[in-house]
Amino acid sequence: MSRARSGAVPPTLVVTNDFPPRPGGIQAFVHGLVTRMPPGSVVVYAPRWPGCEAFDRRQPFPVVRHPGRLMLPLPRVARRAAELLRRHGCTTVVFGAAAPLGLLAPRLREAGAERIVMLTHGHEAAWAGVPITRPVLARIGAYADVVTYLGSYTRDRLAAVVDEAKLVRLTPGVDVEAFQPGAGGVEVRKSLGLGDRPVVVCVSRLVRRKGQDVLVRAWPKVLREVPDAVLLLVGGGPIRRRLARAARPLGDAVRITGPVPWSALPSYYDAGDVFAMPCRTRLGGIDVEGLGIVYLEASATGLPVVAGSSGGAPDAVLPGETGLVVDGTSPDDVAEALITLLTRPARAREMGVQGRAWVTERWAWPAVADRFAALLSSRP
Incomplete structure (x- = not known):
């Protein structure tokens, strides 16, 4: 019986280039979000990175790895993402960074995605100010239901190319139990x-x-x-x-x-x-x-x-x-x-x-x- 028929909430598919064990602030942000989702509610599609096999075994959700270290909005990535969406019965897609993978959104809509949330970071704010990338970011934003921003600076830049009604603030969180005085x-x-x-x-x-x-x-x-x-x-x-x-x-x-x-x-x-x-x-x-x-x-x-x-x-x-x-x-x-x-x-x-x-x-x-x-x- 499918999740939808059994009354369970369909899982969310997270498509992201930024995911541990690759180090970095965006990676920590995306991982922090998905680890706080209920069990069985998320599937992650991300590139391979040294040490990912051991890392993935420790996660309380499935992580599917792309063969290389970078995913681009190309047909084979779109096919794999659509296949994962259908296989797991996902109806919501989150892009860990809107640019450039948000260009896959139309293909995932065709595959059954009903809601698309795109996270943005510093590089999307930069894209909004560069003539050659501004129209690409506008197209990405048009595909989304929600586009998140980090703060006033990124919102002001994004608002020039993305419908302001779609913009919602979502910042990284801090684990105040791990990061505290006397932490070693x-x-x-x-x-x-x-x-x-x-x-x-x-x-x-x-x-x-x-x-x-x-x-x-x-x-x-x-x-x-x-x-x-x-x-x-x-x-x-x-x-x-x-x-x-x-x-x-x-x-x-x-x-x-x-x-x-x-x-x-x-x-x-x-x-x-x-x-x-x-x-x-x-x-x-x-x-x-x-x-x-x-x-x-x-x-x-x-x-x-x-x-x-x-x-x-x-x-x-x-x-x-x-x-x-x-x-x-x-x-x-x-x-x-x-x-x-x-x-x-x-x-x-x-x-x-x-x-x-x-x-x-x-x-x-x-x-x-x-x-x-x-x-x-x-x-x-």
Whole structure:
């Protein structure tokens, strides 16, 4: 007997390029949403990634992997998605990122999809501002019943090409039980030999937009005021070697850990006294920060944050209350903000306390999961 005939709610098909074990903020966002859906209510279609077999066995829902590391809106991907939709009796489809896979929506409508929800992030906001991609995003938005946005910046950009009646805010959630003060930072400090030195930590993929290179350029000025400070860069990415070369003259004042397991991330945040990611907009607005879940995770861990002013990043900070917003292109601005927080530890701790309270009240996962469930079932 089919789910529809038995009275059960049909499962939702999630089609996404962004899914663990591939690391990243969008991946964590999408995974956080689906893991909070009721058992038997979701099927995920995502690309392969190293370690996905073991990861998928631990999930309480089926994950079907595309053979390669990237899915494009091509006929074979459309056929596979339509086949999964029919096989599992799905009537709702969620695209983990609207662009570009949202172009598959008409094919899935033909296969029986009754409701289509598209999540957007920073890159869709960028598409909205580029002449060559703007009409593509408009077409994607026309296929959707709901298009989500992260904050005021992304909404303003999307509203230029997507029917405003379809736009609904849906932000990532934060696991405030995992990300909290005392999450294991003492052990990380011991393992790295940091002792009681002041630590500025950045947890993020090592790419130019995130601003780790600006942190390294700012660090000599920080050291002139706080000589024993350490910059701890957590993550991997294409600019790791370049960062290591730039940091070499600074000796052990800069540490680059490389990638760490997801389960260990809270302990690395907790090893810091200040969190900093001075993100910046690049490539004429194409490469922009959508929100910056790392700022919220850092706040939940009780750290003051220094955020770049790129895109929607300021939406994740209460300036002067939970942290500071700086020009991410300016090493001097970044250094001044870091010096302010490192030399005023009482004020920094106060910002961390305020950040923890704000994230717990406004950004915790239960409310986000409830909002997502409502989007799947009916128009907001």
